[in-house]
Amino acid sequence: MDKKKKRSITRGVILIVLVAAIAYTIYNTATKDKTELLKVGDEAPNFELVDLYDNNLKHRLSDYEGKGVFLNFWGTWCEPCKKEMPAMSNQYAIYKEQGVEVLAINISQTDFEVKKFIESLDVHFPVAIDSTKSVMTAYNVDLLPATILINPEGKVEKIITGEMNETQIASYMESIKPE
Known part of the structure; x- marks a missing residue:
């Protein structure tokens, strides 16, 4: 295998890993439970x-x-x-x-x-x-x-x-x- 082909494959793998990481981060951020900030006027949470x-x-x-x-x-x-x-x-x-x-x-x-x-x-x-x-x-x-x-x-x-x-x-x- 020549150097150009190896470099292209390496770049392709790196690109796939980066895209997967970005997709995972976006998915994780979009689906995590949102904690509502407590505001003046809100019902105080019981405990x-x-x-x-x-x-x-x-x-x-x-x-x-x-x-x-x-x-x-x-x-x-x-x-x-x-x-x-x-x-x-x-x-x-x-x-x-x-x-x-x-x-x-x-x-x-x-x-x-x-x-x-x-x-x-x-x-x-x-x-x-x-x-x-x-x-x-x-x-x-x-x-x-x-x-x-x-x-x-x-x-x-x-x-x-x-x-x-x-x-x-x-x-x-x-x-x-x-x-």
Whole structure:
């Protein structure tokens, strides 16, 4: 076989492989499940997570119907999360009696790490661990801290990413307080 023929065959094989790869990519992209982004006004996805301190206590969003829910996603390694937790605890003490619930959802860390962190900050609101990241996925959370404000009707009122100060937290809790 001469060199020209070998080169033509090699080029043909490479071309076939490239076309197959492109076709596969297009097919895969077109048929994969599309995750809808959570938007303000959407119904907040229900979930169930076990309480950090009581394995018999389950936190379900549906259990908070009629209350405002301050849903905070965080990690122990996240400095802004650490800074805003005491302010959330202070405001929770004020707004809890006014129908606002806080649920702090840790993203997939161990019970030991999370308990140590929470106890070091002396915060007093419900905490759960999203060990499978299913709630994080349902709420399309990718940056921490992230807070989803849910009104008493169960609709997403606001989506906040990044650190909040105490004044902002108070204002957000006020905005989801039941009438």
